[in-house]
Amino acid sequence: MISEKKEALYLVDDEAYLHLKKETERRGFSYETFDKVTGAAEYSGLISYEDMLESPIRNPLACARVLAMQEIGFQGNVVVEVALCTLEQLKDAKRTYSREHDGAPKDRSIRFITSSYDELFRIPDGGKVQIDYPDRSFVAPCLYLDDYHAQIGGEVYHICQFAEMLERGGGKVSSEPEMLKEKAAWQLAHREHLSIRATEDGWDYSIYDKDFAEVDEGQIDLKNITIQECRDMILQDRGWQNRSFTELDYDMVEDRAADVAEEKLSSVLRQLHEKRTVTAKESDMEATRMPGAERKQSEECL
Template structure:
């Protein structure tokens, strides 16, 4: 009932010690005192386990999480001054800092993408590729076998490739998934190979059907 009242119904919320909450509140009060102009700021704060601020991102922004040998990007949603939803799970900001430190990971704002083409693996399942066009952006969505399942054009030249990506993820219902940046050329080559294999299979099937349809009845029976 309490979770419903504060808008967290259905969310996974981890337990945090009362002492930890008090320390965070004290740190937040100190920040508000030093930055009164940010009294209604809904930016998401990332800290160390010692409550030192690392950086902030806007509500709905994304962070890159790096571990040894792997990295991925996760979407973040502001809950309140002490909680944020990262990739669909609610964390206390101190809990998240401690988790990163225990695992030897680091977190930073997602870097800006300046290239005119990019690909990502979404939630270890589908792939999304985007490239610029004269009028905006062209995109393709592939399943885990690199078969195309969606695609099209977005005629919005003024938006960035990351804004285009986020718009598509929202439309696809994947806005809470983490994703891994991929090599664009590799993804497109794999997708082209799969498309060619399917085309060859259809061509062979068509030739086979045509061959049997043209056979005399006796020859068809013999071929069977």
């Protein structure tokens, strides 16, 4: 079960950080923003639960994030979650962050750097990154090992080794963008396909093999999770949580799966028809071979 997140930090359009925090006494989520370059505080406010009542977004934190960006006037074309400890690097946030997290367990955020050790960004332990090469893109899950090593897409890397590998291949890495879709699909490690769509009670999902034949389907009756959280629950349940994956067009996946299912049904019906035809022919041949009296007696019995 995925626990409800109470605090998060997002980088919005690579220009500003948006910090959201659940405020129990104030019945909502407080927000504050900081300029990415200068670290200066810019906006602050509160998104109350009453503000969220009319929103179609069912996940509280995601809903508060969207409403805060609308209130501020951010475009929000690309929103990525980054590690909370990034606040330590921001001029107008580091003092508050240090005070509120004093005595907290050691930070386990995963650093992504250039080959020169310049820090690009950090993600929370268990977060995901999008890796873009000139000819392909995919998302890789990440696990913290220590301050200099991480498991990325099932492989263990020193953070500088990973940076050098990307640079040699002309690749770029960023935190996986947040997603508020009602339906989405992915190919998992060039093998299975997973499609998910929203329902009134939660989410429906289907799993197809690499040839788009259905192997499983199910429901997750949780309304207050995002489609990405739903996806991660399914992958965890299957033991596929370390797989990298690529987003595909949902309608394309469902259309291909429908074509495969229809072709399979047609094949089954064709085989049944052929079997019946062969059986009928064998019956006719058997009747032909019967002696006249025996055939007549057989017909009388019928």
